[in-house]
Amino acid sequence: MKYDFTTVYKRYGCGSGKWDEMQRENPNVGEDVIPFSVADMEFVEAPEIVEGLKAFLDTTVLGYANATDSYKEAVCAWMKKRHNWDAKPEWILPSHGVVDAFFSAIKCYTNEGDGVMLLTPVYYPMYIGIKVNNRVLVDCPLVERGDTYEIDFEDFEKKAKDPNTKLFILCSPHNPCGRVWTKEELERIGRICNENHVLVVDDEIHHDLIMPGHTHYVYAALSTEMEQNCLVLTAPSKTFNLAGLQTSNIFVPNEALRREMEAFLKRGSANPKCNILGYKACEIAYSSCGEWLDECIQVIDENRRVITEFMAENFPQIRVCQLQATYLLWMDWNGLGLDYKELERINRQEAGLFFDEGYIFGAQGEGFERWNLACPTSYVVAALKRMKEAYGKYVK
The missing domain is CATH 3.40.640.10 (Type I PLP-dependent aspartate aminotransferase-like (Major domain))
Known part of the structure; x- marks a missing residue:
């Protein structure tokens, strides 16, 4: 790819609510853990935007x-x-x-x-x-x-x-x-x-x-x-x-x-x-930045594919909804037979998985998770590995 979709900046202490929440709830998360919750991206900005803003700042005042x-x-x-x-x-x-x-x-x-x-x-x-x-x-x-x-x-x-x-x-x-x-x-x-x-x-x-x-x-x-x-x-x-x-x-x-x-x-x-x-x-x-967006969508779609195939093979009880748009994958975890609060606890405390919990989107969302896919694929793969290890003692 022409653009960088592998680098992640750790946003602790930068005012990012989701990063600060993750650190507060589980201070011991590993280096391969990023939050998959609030809908902003864990990609570096398109260089055209960064360089364009630098040039703009050289020739303007911020009135x-x-x-x-x-x-x-x-x-x-x-x-x-x-x-x-x-x-x-x-x-x-x-x-x-x-x-x-x-x-x-x-x-x-x-x-x-x-x-x-x-x-x-x-x-x-x-x-x-x-x-x-x-x-x-x-x-x-x-x-x-x-x-x-x-x-x-x-x-x-x-x-x-x-x-x-x-x-x-x-x-x-x-x-x-x-x-x-x-x-x-x-x-x-x-x-x-x-x-x-x-x-x-x-x-x-x-x-x-x-x-x-x-x-x-x-x-x-x-x-x-x-x-x-x-x-x-x-x-x-x-x-x-x-x-x-x-x-x-x-x-x-x-x-x-x-x-x-x-x-x-x-x-x-x-x-x-x-x-x-x-x-x-x-x-x-x-x-x-149209070309940057086109490549970004390819990465999001690849993350969708990786998760969908993993769930089908390892956790068929989890229903992965079609991702037709957005970078937010909606998944029904009710088939695991666990209370939605227990799901949240296991994910955050044992698996290092910080999603937006489905219940915040309304009563129909209880037992669902919303997974933010706007991140490097390597972090998705690491998350799935942690999930398999954590849920091994709960799901047979």
Whole structure:
């Protein structure tokens, strides 16, 4: 490979929550142990980003900054090249992150007591955004089908028809289930939401991380009607490991909705200006780092293959879900016959395996683990060896 996907920087004491948590919970972990939990990467940055930021720092001052025309043009060019979506620069409202963005959407477009729909299990800050803002969770459980998940459209439509349901947060691709929604599924969601006046907030933070053999469709690109009834949330953070720079984009194609969000951001407590280095890093990444991303996806897919084959041979009781997108492998460990808290204890204290525990994604996630695959394959292989040794006394 052209790029380095084997080096790991140990991030102890650097403010990385997952590294500090691992050290706090098990100070004796070995050198071959890294956390597989929070969704950032254990890869070094693309050199184009590092060198580009160095050059930028040589010629600028770090004062307040707005999103430049070149920034917005780079974002839109990426959307066209990678997703065949003709997004317009004027649709972009920068945000400090996708979580901030969907929190803002909840507060901007709904009132206290309004219903907000989620396809569950799902990324846990979405539950928090609904709860802390005194909205009502409208839970639409996904249906397990073999090694993947499907939408129960009968249930979805019934809940969308409730006059109290005002907003739907779509996780596309889905975290933690790893689903890429098909064109037909998205169009059906669009029809139901449009007919029932439910606004769609489309979280696409993982949409660049599509595994071989799958095709992602941007929700807003599928029809004018869908475009005009949605917000699309994107960021370079998952794609290029830039989460610490806190830069994302809210695309609002509908002018009236955009003006409403602009007014909300101006009167709210959040500063709508983003990080000057985040703007530049995003622009560099979208302009120069497509090849790095392509190689990164190859490594993630290889890690998926290694784990899937290992589980089939050594722990067939563990159900590995299809990884269609994201670098987050969703696995059902309930077949081992162990309580989910016991799984967590064995993994962290005996096997040196620090995952995001499934129960944080909702009740359906109990007994599941979410494994972050954005790391060198050698660390995955070492983890599987530790797992086999640790579980030998529990599973026969």
